Amino acid sequence: METYKLMVNGQQKEVTEDPSTPLLWVLREGLKMTGTKYGCGIAACGACTVHIGGQAARSCVLPVSLVNGRPIVTIEAMAEDPVGRVVQDAWVDEDVVQCGYCQSGQIMAAVALLKSIRKPTDKDIEESMGANLCRCGTYVRIRQAIKAAAQQLG
Amino acid sequence: MHSVRVGLLAAVLVSISASVGSGSPRAAGTSSEARPASSEGLAAWQQVYSVLTHPRCLNCHTATNYPQQGEDRHRHQFNVVRGPDGRGVAGLTCATCHQGATSKATGGPNCAECHKGANLEATGVPGGHGWHLAPLSMAWQDRNNKPLSSAQVCRAVTDHTRNENMGGPELLKHHEEAALVQYAWQPGKRPDGTARALPPLTQAQFVEATRRWVEAGTPCPQQ
Numbered sequence: 001m002e003t004y005k006l007m008v009n010g011q012q013k014e015v016t017e018d019p020s021t022p023l024l025w026v027l028r029e030g031l032k033m034t035g036t037k038y039g040c041g042i043a044a045c046g047a048c049t050v051h052i053g054g055q056a057a058r059s060c061v062l063p064v065s066l067v068n069g070r071p072i073v074t075i076e077a078m079a080e081d082p083v084g085r086v087v088q089d090a091w092v093d094e095d096v097v098q099c100g101y102c103q104s105g106q107i108m109a110a111v112a113l114l115k116s117i118r119k120p121t122d123k124d125i126e127e128s129m130g131a132n133l134c135r136c137g138t139y140v141r142i143r144q145a146i147k148a149a150a151q152q153l154g
Numbered sequence: 155m156h157s158v159r160v161g162l163l164a165a166v167l168v169s170i171s172a173s174v175g176s177g178s179p180r181a182a183g184t185s186s187e188a189r190p191a192s193s194e195g196l197a198a199w200q201q202v203y204s205v206l207t208h209p210r211c212l213n214c215h216t217a218t219n220y221p222q223q224g225e226d227r228h229r230h231q232f233n234v235v236r237g238p239d240g241r242g243v244a245g246l247t248c249a250t251c252h253q254g255a256t257s258k259a260t261g262g263p264n265c266a267e268c269h270k271g272a273n274l275e276a277t278g279v280p281g282g283h284g285w286h287l288a289p290l291s292m293a294w295q296d297r298n299n300k301p302l303s304s305a306q307v308c309r310a311v312t313d314h315t316r317n318e319n320m321g322g323p324e325l326l327k328h329h330e331e332a333a334l335v336q337y338a339w340q341p342g343k344r345p346d347g348t349a350r351a352l353p354p355l356t357q358a359q360f361v362e363a364t365r366r367w368v369e370a371g372t373p374c375p376q377q
Binding site: 020041042043044049055056057058060061062063066109110112113115116117124126127128129130131 | 231232233234235237243244245246247249250251253254274276277278279281345
């Protein structure tokens with residue numbers, strides 16, 4: 001076991017974990033931040049997406065020992081994030097969610113996309129969101145919400 | 155005195171002979187006297203080529219806008235794409251899933267000590283520092299997913315306009331030290347727990363073959 005100092009949503013957190021523990025378990029079990037979801041556990045669905053150093057990352061396959069002081073941002077911080085807020089509002093306006101389980105990961109990926117490309121094309125959306133799976137099949141509404149958020153963000 | 159002159163002449167001739175067919179105008183990093191004959195260099199290149207066209211290398215040296223996976227070199231799941239710099243696109247970069255250490259972690263003396271790969275045995279997701287695709291100029295397969303010929307790959311590898319201006323010593327260093335090259339010999343296991351295939355040579359053999367090829371002046375087959 002080793003002790004790590006993590007910067008999670010702007011707050012310093014100290015955790016003691018085995019170096020190979022995935023960040024997802026540190027967030028959910030250690031820090032009780034359950035907004036980030038466990039889906040497949042093998043980086044194949046995107047439900048566990050967080051931002052590490054501003055980049056989308058699958059927390060289920062990221063050992064805590066590799067975070068290395070890079071800032072971690074989770075779905076819990078999106079309401080306070082200028083882009084995250086707009087995306088969440090668009091998600092509500094477009095009534096994207098069905099069961100909702102994958103949606104925190106979908107939103108985290110969408111925010112990462114919009115922070116990099118303010119006016120994404122359909123192709124941009126397909127390429128960026130293609131690895132975030134939704135078994136309810138809300139993809140059409142996800143695309144609409146991303147475009148609505150892009151419009152809102154100007 | 156006469157024998158010394160003859161010896162020097164022979165060394166020069168060997169040097170000229172070894173550079174025939176070479177794509178590298180740079181010095182190989184060794185004195186011409188030490189250069190092996192071109193045939194030895196070409197034989198060494200064939201060993202290097204056998205590794206470069208293994209799926210562990212080809213899967214990221216693609217001619218397409220996407221990486222490949224597996225021993226059958228199928229398209230990467232989820233329609234993952236190359237992106238503008240070979241590192242994927244916003245929201246889905248290579249590092250979104252393929253993580254590696256990004257800072258000094260062990261205090262070791264060389265790059266590999268600090269930039270260890272990060273295969274996750276529990277999940278089968280491979281990882282390494284700076285995961286990315288090779289540039290399209292370094293594609294070692296054609297558009298039909300067929301490996302390029304030995305001569306074609308050799309020309310690409312030794313063409314300074316395509317290989318990020320690497321000469322022989324730089325190519326040797328790349329084969330010996332680059333984290334993603336080293337990954338080829340530590341590919342970990344698939345999600346089903348079976349081991350990924352290794353290249354046909356050990357990395358030590360690969361580096362030694364590269365060294366002999368470089369010392370011969372990076373000769374390339376004619377076709």
